[in-house]
Amino acid sequence: MTVVIVGSVNQDVVARVDRIPGPGETVLGTSLTRSGGGKGANQAVAARRAGGAEVAFVGAVGTDADGAVLRAALEGDGIDVSGLAEVDGPSGTALIAVDDDAENTIVVVPGANAALPRLAEAQRTVVARSLVLLTQLEVPISLVEDAAALRPTGSWHVLNAAPSSPFVSAAERLLPGIDVLIVNEHEAREIAGADDLESAVTVLSARVRALVVTLGERGSLVVVGGERVHVPAFAARAVDTTGAGDTFCGVFAARLAASGRLPADADAALLADAARWGAAASAISVTRPGAQDAVPQAAEVARLREESE
Ligand code: RIB
Numbered sequence: 001m002t003v004v005i006v007g008s009v010n011q012d013v014v015a016r017v018d019r020i021p022g023p024g025e026t027v028l029g030t031s032l033t034r035s036g037g038g039k040g041a042n043q044a045v046a047a048r049r050a051g052g053a054e055v056a057f058v059g060a061v062g063t064d065a066d067g068a069v070l071r072a073a074l075e076g077d078g079i080d081v082s083g084l085a086e087v088d089g090p091s092g093t094a095l096i097a098v099d100d101d102a103e104n105t106i107v108v109v110p111g112a113n114a115a116l117p118r119l120a121e122a123q124r125t126v127v128a129r130s131l132v133l134l135t136q137l138e139v140p141i142s143l144v145e146d147a148a149a150l151r152p153t154g155s156w157h158v159l160n161a162a163p164s165s166p167f168v169s170a171a172e173r174l175l176p177g178i179d180v181l182i183v184n185e186h187e188a189r190e191i192a193g194a195d196d197l198e199s200a201v202t203v204l205s206a207r208v209r210a211l212v213v214t215l216g217e218r219g220s221l222v223v224v225g226g227e228r229v230h231v232p233a234f235a236a237r238a239v240d241t242t243g244a245g246d247t248f249c250g251v252f253a254a255r256l257a258a259s260g261r262l263p264a265d266a267d268a269a270l271l272a273d274a275a276r277w278g279a280a281a282s283a284i285s286v287t288r289p290g291a292q293d294a295v296p297q298a299a300e301v302a303r304l305r306e307e308s309e
Contacts, residue, residue: 002053002054002055002056002129002130002131002132002257003044003047003053003054003055003056003130003131003132003134003250003253003254003257004055004056004057004058004083004126004127004129004130004132004133004134004147004151005040005041005043005044005047005055005056005057005058005059005134005135005250005253006040006058006059006119006123006127006133006134006135006139006143006144006147007038007039007040007041007043007044007057007058007059007134007135007136007138007139008038008039008040008041008059008092008108008110008113008136008138008139009036009037009038009040009041009057009059009060009061009070009074009084009091009092009113010036010037010038010041010070010091010092010093010094010108010113010138011034011035011036011037011066011069011070011091011092011093011094012034012035012036012037012038012093012094012096012242012290012291013032013033013034013093013094013095013096014032014033014034014035014096014097014098014242014289014290015029015031015032015095015096015097015098016029016030016031016032016097016098016099016289017029017030017097017098017099018030018099018100019099019100020097020099020103020104020105021097029097033289033290035290035291035292035293036069036070036073036074036290036291036292036293037094037096037242037243037290037291037292038059038070038092038094038113038138038291039136039138039160039162039246040057040059040135040136040138040139041057041059041070041074041292042243042246042247042250042291042292042295043134043136043160043246043247043249043250043253044056044057044074044077044079044250045074045077045079045250045292045295046246046247046248046249046250046251046254046281046285046295047134047250047251047253047254047257048077048078048079048250048254049077049295049296049297049298050250050251050254050255050258050277050281050298050301051254051258051298052254052255052257052258052298053131053132053254053257053258054080055078055079055080055254056079056080056081056082056083056126056130057074057079057080057081057083057084058083058084058119058123058126058127058147059083059084059085059113059139060084060085060086060087060112060113060115060116061084061085061086061087061091061092061112062086062087062088062089062090062091062092062111062112062115063086063087063088063089064089064090064091066090066091066093067086067091067112070091071084073292080126082122082125082126083122083123083125083126083127085112085116085120085122085123086112087112087115087116088115089111089112089115090109090111090112091111091112092108092109092110092111092112092113092138093108093109093111094106094107094108094109095107095109096242098240098242098289102238102239102240102241102286103241104240104241104242106242108138110138110139113138113139114139114140116139116140116143117140117142117143118142118143118146119143119146119147119150124146124150127146127147127150127151128150128151128152129152130151130152130155130156131152131155131156131257132155132156132158132253132254132256132257133147133148133151133155133156133157133158134158134159134160134249134250134253135147135148135157135158135159135160136159136160136161136162136246136249137160137161137162137163137164137166137167138162138163141166141167141170141174144159144174145170145174148174148177148178154262154263154264155262155263156179156180156253156256156257156262156263157177157178157179157180158178158179158180158182158249158252158253158256159174159178159180159181159182160182160183160245160246160249161181161182161183161187161191162183162184162187162245163187164183164186164187164190164191165190167191168190168191168193171191175204175207175208176207176208178208178209179208179209179210179263179266180208180209180210180211180212180252180256180263180271181204181208181210181211181212182212182214182248182249182252183204183211183212183213183214184213184214184215184216184245185197185200185213185214185215188200188201188204188213191204192204197213200213201213201221201223205223209224209263209266210222210223210224210266210268210271211223211224212252212271212275214245214248215233216233217233218233219231219232219233219279220233220248220275220278220279222268222271222272222275223268224266224267224268224271225268227267227268228268229268229269229271229272231272231275231276231279232279233279233283234279234280234283234304234308235283236283236284236286236287237287238286238287239286239287239288239289240286240288240289240290240294241286242290242291242294243285243290243291243292243294243295244282244285244286245282246291247278247281247282247285247294247295247296248275248278248279248281248282249278250278250281250295251274251277251278251280251281251282251301252274252275252277252278253274255273255274255277255278256270256271256274259274276305277301277305280301280304280305280308281295281296281301283304284296284300284301284304
């Protein structure tokens with residue numbers, strides 16, 4: 001039962017600020033921290049800490065000191081990094097400001113994440129043994145296409161279309177092969193070319209086997225065939241929402257893998273259950289600073305569910 005994540009890994013450089021500065025404005029930060037990030041790597045950590053599945057990460061780091069640190073952190077979590085390439089130049093870096101309301105702004109400088117437009121041989125081997133392939137869009141879209149083509153027949157492809165902009169021009173081509181599309185409201189509207197969420201859900205759910213729209217504090221909407229299920233969120237006192245969506249996606253993918261079921265056999269109840277676990281894990285993650293640092297272990301998530309239900 002292997003979850004394979006193909007995606008980005010970044011060194012996050014995080015400044016806490018009282019408020020996010022506007023254009024042309026300077027504000028003074030209150031602290032500066034460096035920690036593991038990148039949507040792909042965050043999702044890998046979340047899938048691994050969820051338990052119940054082997055997890056492999058496919059991506060690239062640079063030859064700088066950050067690359068070694070990022071690789072060691074993933075290994076330390078028990079993630080298979082045989083598909084993590086090293087390329088000349090800097091690793092990906094994300095400059096993040098987090099304010100007192102737990103909101104953030106993020107600038108990603110892709111570095112090594114943008115250096116490999118196609119999967120290398122060692123990476124292809126890893127993807128070929130996936131039960132659940134989980135991808136996002138902070139790496140070249142050609143990597144996502146390679147991985148989608150290589151995954152075993154009948155296995156899952158879960159695409160978290162974040163950031164959504166690179167996907168808009170490729171959506172026509174890629175959407176029909178995706179089993180589960182996970183997007184937030186903004187991403188749903190951008191990809192569908194719709195002005196409102198309802199129209200976006202109608203357009204997108206007709207194009208994929210299953211659609212999950214994350215709605216922040218309002219939970220998530222799972223649509224499979226004609227069936228819609230609203231999955232409530234868990235209450236949380238947020239200090240930092242960075243990576244909360246990644247935690248949701250990683251845990252969601254791990255739960256699919258642990259179920260032992262395949263897309264052909266999937267129903268709304270299975271996906272809603274996976275989304276509920278993802279919601280619980282992301283609710284814990286927002287109560288802590290950082291991206292990978294904030295991802296909870298399985299026992300913590302189980303405890304929250306017991307206490308809340
Ligand atoms: O989704 C959060 C992540 O976005 C951060 O960890 C940052 O690295 C960027 O990739």
